[in-house]
Amino acid sequence: MATKYDSIVIGTGQAGPSLAVRLADTGMKVAIIERKRFGGTCVNNGCIPTKTLVASARAAHVARRAGDYGVMIRSSIAVDMKKVKMRKDAVVRQSSQGLEKWLRDTQNLTVIEGHARFADAHRVRVVDELLEADKFFINVGGRASVPPLRGIDQVSYLNNSTMMDVDFLPEHLVVIGGSYVGLEFAQMYRRFGSEVTIVERGPRLIKSEDEDVSENIKTILEGEGIEIRLDAECIGFEKRGDKVAVQIDCSSGDKTVIGSHALLAVGRVPNTNDLGLENAGIEVDKRGYIQVDDQLRTNVPGIYALGDCNRRGAFTHTAYNDYEIVAANLLDGDERRVSDRITAYALYIDPPLGRAGMTEAEVRKSGRKALIGKRSMTQVGRAREKGETDGFMKILVDAETKKILGASLLGIECDEVIHSILDVMYANAPYTVIQRAMHIHPTVTELIPTMLGELKPLE
Helix, strand or coil: CEEEEEEEEEECCCCCCHHHHHHHHHHCCCEEEECCCCHHHHHHHCHHHHHHHHHHHHHHHHHCCHHHHHCCCCCCCCCHHHHHHHHHHHHHHHHHHHHHHHHHHHCEEEEEECCCEEEEEEEEEECCCEEEEEEEEEECEEECCCCCEEEEHHCCCECCCCHCCCCCCCEEEECCCCCCHHHHHHHHHHHHCEEEEECCCCCCCCCCCHHHHHHHHHHHHHHHCCCEEECCCHHHHEEECCCCEECCCCCCCEEEEEEEEEEEECCEEECCCCCCCEEEECEEEECCCCCCCCCCCCCCCCCECHHHHHHCCCHHHHHHHHHHHHHHHHHCCCCHHHHCCCCCCEECCCCCCEEEEECHHHHHHHCEEEEEEEEEHHHHHHHHHHHCCCCCEEEEECCCCCCEEEEEEEEEHHHHHHHHHHHHHCCCCEEEEHCCCCCCCCCCCHHHHHHCCCEEEEC
């Protein structure tokens, strides 16, 4: 006999809990199922813990540079990795426990712990219990992928989840993958004191970004002593005593990097392989991502997929926006869609990269007439005052409509500055709105109007 609910939410990542509470607040009988840790990737091994670690790494970096500011530290700078981890764990625990308490204290909402598997399109089984509902919301997230690299099964390696258990300083960390996760960990551990090498299969870092962004980031990381090996066409692993040998095939340099530890940061896969989706007839693509329409509905009536498992976004903010879209359509009579949102994200190296809309490469490919503005952070007073002038800002505008097409801001505080541009884009307003705005001095944002006043044709 199945226990009947109005709605069942599977997973407690960024979309699931808010949706479950919202549904329960309407008087529906709702269940939310979590098989492991409350909060999903963001809370446990993603945004919250990594940015907490980034903050500790930055503190060490700034302390080492204290002399540049006329501040003399009379003893050497040391990093206590056990205390770094303890601080990170405390921040994670506060978030996870707070989320669990919120869910358990919500009226009409039942929290169920265990692994959910679809029995059919209207029922899921959790351990020995059968649960039935008219609507299901799948929010199961993703995990680090392990590609079939030669020798990978012969060595020990870390990923973004197991890195959260590290309470020591690796002597030499070899990071496999030159994209967002890999770069954040690489800089972080270099600042903690590890020797770090990044091994990237492609010809440049973060290939989805413009070449000038990739090259600037490479310069920043190499400036901190990180070795970067590109064009690693044939990556393999071999155990060398207590070391890990990473075999690469580069156009120049030693073809083997020997490190104390290896970190795999080569992409993500959805947590959909063991949900029994086939029993419900839910369609997935060849990589296991659940197929959804513009309002996050699967091909099966009454079943939705939100967050990283639907491949419509791979960030905490896109997952939360998924919740807002589903809630608006189901409860508010507001026809919101995934296609309404503008691409926006950040890369949390230091200085951070803030991104919105199209890249320069995408604008060029579109063939439209465009204007471009670019300014080095050495020309930003706020950056000079803080002694942090790495990076640049770039913005692209449609020459005919005067609408902002996109921006790449790499520099101090640019993860926040990007929102001044993003909000104008959402308002569908011309760039002149922000160009003519009076911004506060001295800030980084005040240079956005200046940059927009110096636009040139994109040639």
